[in-house]
Amino acid sequence: MNPAFHKEKEYTIEDIYALPDGKRAELIDGQIYSMAHPSRTHQKISGYLYHEIYDYIKQRDGKCEVYAAPFAVFLNNDDQTYLEPDLSVICDTDKLEEKGCMGAPDWVIEIVSKSSKPRDYIKKMFLYHTAGVREYWIVDPGKNMVSVYGFEADRVEQYDFGEEVPVGIFEEFSILFEL
Numbered sequence: 001m002n003p004a005f006h007k008e009k010e011y012t013i014e015d016i017y018a019l020p021d022g023k024r025a026e027l028i029d030g031q032i033y034s035m036a037h038p039s040r041t042h043q044k045i046s047g048y049l050y051h052e053i054y055d056y057i058k059q060r061d062g063k064c065e066v067y068a069a070p071f072a073v074f075l076n077n078d079d080q081t082y083l084e085p086d087l088s089v090i091c092d093t094d095k096l097e098e099k100g101c102m103g104a105p106d107w108v109i110e111i112v113s114k115s116s117k118p119r120d121y122i123k124k125m126f127l128y129h130t131a132g133v134r135e136y137w138i139v140d141p142g143k144n145m146v147s148v149y150g151f152e153a154d155r156v157e158q159y160d161f162g163e164e165v166p167v168g169i170f171e172e173f174s175i176l177f178e179l
Contacts, residue, residue: 012030013027013082024037026083029080029081030080035116036113039113042086044179045141050066050087053089053175056170062091063091064089064090067089067090069084070084071084074100074103081127085105085124088101088108089105089106092106107167108128108136109136110124114142133151134151135150135151135167136148145159145161146158148165153168159177161178
């Protein structure tokens with residue numbers, strides 16, 4: 001067999017579940033991608049965003065729910081894609097099961113690291129967009145920047161840390177990035 005035509009092994013969600021305790025990975029189109037442990041800055045940003053989003057929803061008796069990683073998102077009706085976004089907001093609670101979110105969250109936030117940039121900016125953006133995620137944020141602490149992809153409104157905007165970032169899926173809600 002010609003090695004140029006050799007196909008890599010395809011993995012499934014069962015392979016993700018079989019990983020040793022403490023080992024985190026995502027599965028994209030049958031390929032496993034190891035996930036590094038989050039840095040202190042990553043955790044600080046994630047905690048801040050979770051708190052801001054949770055408080056906004058709770059103060060308005062909203063039906064949406066926010067989850068921080070590790071929280072499983074099964075975008076497709078297959079066993080070849082398993083993601084753990086840093087933050088997921090789900091407004092259709094019928095999508096929620098004990099295993100995680102079955103289908104596209106309304107809003108996904110990824111906090112990038114050097115190793116995750118290609119996945120977050122390219123692979124995951126495509127997956128989230130085609131699956132029906134309404135809004136996708138990429139928070140880049142290395143650049144002190146937030147990229148906002150409003151898929152519903154066909155909008156792409158960038159904000160610097162220190163600016164108010166409007167949330168497209170909620171009216172009159174913005175998050176000030178002061179870390």
